[in-house]
Amino acid sequence: MTQAQLKSGSLIAELTPSLVKGELLVSEMEVHRIIREAKKIPERYQGLSIEGLARIALGQFDEGFALCERSLMLAPNDFVSLCNYAVALRNKGFHLKQNEIFSKAANSLNPRILADLVEHATYWADIKTLKKTLPVLIAMDLPDNDDLHQGIETIKYYEEHALRGDDMASIGQLMMSISDKHRLRLAASQMLNVHSELNALIIEVKTEDPAKISALNDELADALISAGLANSECVGYFEAGDL
Numbered sequence: 565m566t567q568a569q570l571k572s573g574s575l576i577a578e579l580t581p582s583l584v585k586g587e588l589l590v591s592e593m594e595v596h597r598i599i600r601e602a603k604k605i606p607e608r609y610q611g612l613s614i615e616g617l618a619r620i621a622l623g624q625f626d627e628g629f630a631l632c633e634r635s636l637m638l639a640p641n642d643f644v645s646l647c648n649y650a651v652a653l654r655n656k657g658f659h660l661k662q663n664e665i666f667s668k669a670a671n672s673l674n675p676r677i678l679a680d681l682v683e684h685a686t687y688w689a690d691i692k693t694l695k696k697t698l699p700v701l702i703a704m705d706l707p708d709n710d711d712l713h714q715g716i717e718t719i720k721y722y723e724e725h726a727l728r729g730d731d732m733a734s735i736g737q738l739m740m741s742i743s744d745k746h747r748l749r750l751a752a753s754q755m756l757n758v759h760s761e762l763n764a765l766i767i768e769v770k771t772e773d774p775a776k777i778s779a780l781n782d783e784l785a786d787a788l789i790s791a792g793l794a795n796s797e798c799v800g801y802f803e804a805g806d807l
Contacts, residue, residue: 572610575601576648579614582621583648586655586749595622609638613645620652628652629661640669643676650680657747659740663688670696675704683711687753689736689765691722691729718755728763728798735800738787739767742780751805763798768805777802 575598582589599618605611616631632649639645646669653662666684669677670693678701685693698715706712722729732755743750751768769777780802788794 571601572605572607572614575614576617576644579617579621580648583617583652584655586657588621588623592622609635609642609645612638613642613648617648617652620656625656625658633665636665636668641672641674641677643674643680646677647680650684655749657744657749659744659748659750661744663740667693673700675701675706678704679706679709679711682715686711686715686718688740689718689732689755691719691733694719694722721755721757728796731793731796731798732763732765734791734793735765735788735796735798738791739765739784739800739802742783742787743767743769746780748780765798765800767800767802769802770807771804772807774804777804 578590578594578598588595595618599615602611602614602618605614612631613635616628616633616635619625619628619631622628632645632652635645636642636649646665650662650665653659653665663684666681669681672678672681678697681697682694682701684690685697694715698712698719701712702716722732742748749770751770753765753767756764756766769780771777784800784802788796788800
């Protein structure tokens with residue numbers, strides 16, 4: 565491993581806890597030091613990525629987004645840059661932006677990027693992306709893992725319940741928009757099938773405030789009605805998840 569790669573890895577390691585937590589866990593002075601060090605990295609896309617992540621950690625979102633996306637333009641198949649950017653977006657509550665970044669990577673042939681894309685699509689019940697991405701990933705004959713297995717099972721279910729699949733995907737998009745609007749920090753998601761009659765997409769929000777969950781579900785109910793999904797056999801709801 566080169567000295568530049570070691571330096572990049574070290575700087576990312578310093579930022580990672582803040583990116584995962586969604587809040588700054590080191591001093592601003594330390595983040596500005598990381599930015600100065602990132603500017604010295606010979607591989608320009610790595611330096612741009614790290615500086616962008618640091619700006620996001622500081623709350624300088626527009627500048628941070630621009631830097632990370634310049635990095636991805638220079639190295640669109642770099643898994644580390646894309647993954648770290650996606651993590652930062654997710655934990656800062658920029659769910660639509662995260663979805664946009666993954667959508668741009670849909671034609672990648674990097675298996676690690678495709679695996680993350682499958683995980684993302686499964687989370688939000690994005691059947692269209694799953695149908696496009698899963699066959700490519702399966703053809704790569706990679707070792708089986710939980711995310712790949714869940715994606716395959718999701719596709720099988722949608723193929724058996726085509727109309728429900730369309731409704732569930734629409735519900736996933738509505739829940740993504742609400743999550744983005746409120747900059748929600750999210751935990752797990754799951755789909756439930758109740759006696760083959762009702763299908764539910766559940767998104768866990770990192771909160772201990774029951775009033776917040778109630779307000780989110782009221783907003784979602786209004787959105788479902790407006791979208792013509794009031795009589796669908798699919799529903800969605802938010803619930804409290806682990807902090």
